[in-house]
Amino acid sequence: MARYIDAKCRLCRREGAKLFLKGDRCYTDKCAYERRPYAPGQAGRLRRKMSDYAVQLREKQKVRRMYGILEDQFRAYFKKADMMKGVTGTNLLSLIERRLDNVIYRMGFANSRDQARQLVRHGIFQINGRRVDIPSYSCKPGDVVVVAEGSRKIPVILEAQDVIARRGCPAWLEVDGANFKGTVKALPQREDITFPIAEHLIVELYSK
Structure with missing residues (x-):
């Protein structure tokens, strides 16, 4: 099974949010995102205007990386959530939380x-x-x-x-x-997920 083996803190910096991928370290001043809250790489500090697609993609990648789910698995969760009754985005988060x-x-x-x-x-x-x-x-x-x-x-x-x-x-x-x-x-409810997630962006991305 494919897995990410590089520095996990790079993922937090890339997504512009603390994803709590390293346990206790994320709660200390040793957290790399706290020390360098910008994207990795030479152009990490540059401010670029993102397209609607880029914003949607980054939101999807943020959630996928936070939960440690592969792309095919994540897409399968979305398809299942889309077939369920209720709000697709909320269904998606509930499935992943479980x-x-x-x-x-x-x-x-x-x-x-x-x-x-x-x-x-x-x-x-x-x-x-x-x-x-x-x-x-x-x-x-x-x-x-x-x-x-x-x-x-x-x-x-x-x-x-x-x-x-x-x-x-x-x-x-x-x-x-x-x-x-x-x-x-x-079952987990939307209000139980306090991490800032804009699930509607993920729905918009996969619905294109």
Whole structure:
């Protein structure tokens, strides 16, 4: 599977927003985006007028990179969202938020989505008593996510409660850090996603 192996901080600088790709580092003064809040490269500081297409593309790339989703996967999510009832952009964000790797990150059992994906692939988490090692697994209301008994001493897992205390847990999830368990209480709503995303730009891009 293709994956980005260069410096993650370049992605934040390219998209002009902090994407929280490096966990705790993003909350410190060591964050590269805080020190250099402009695009990478020699022309990074130049101000250029962007076309409507460029604005739409950058918004799509920002969301795709933040969640760590490949282009084909992202387009498939959009097609599914477009066929669902309701607002396409809101449906798209809801589908992406329900990915298991994102749920693990939101619950605080990992410091980043990339780290959550790695933990999921190692079979560390169980859903409703069954081991699941697919990061793109779509969680449903009522699903109970538990850290496997033999994996509860992993340092990253032990930091769960501290992570949640700093970052907070969205209302559609419930976490019992002491028992290494989390529950999906409901489907994520648009107001649960506080990161600045203009999903209508993504809809406009894919609808051309």
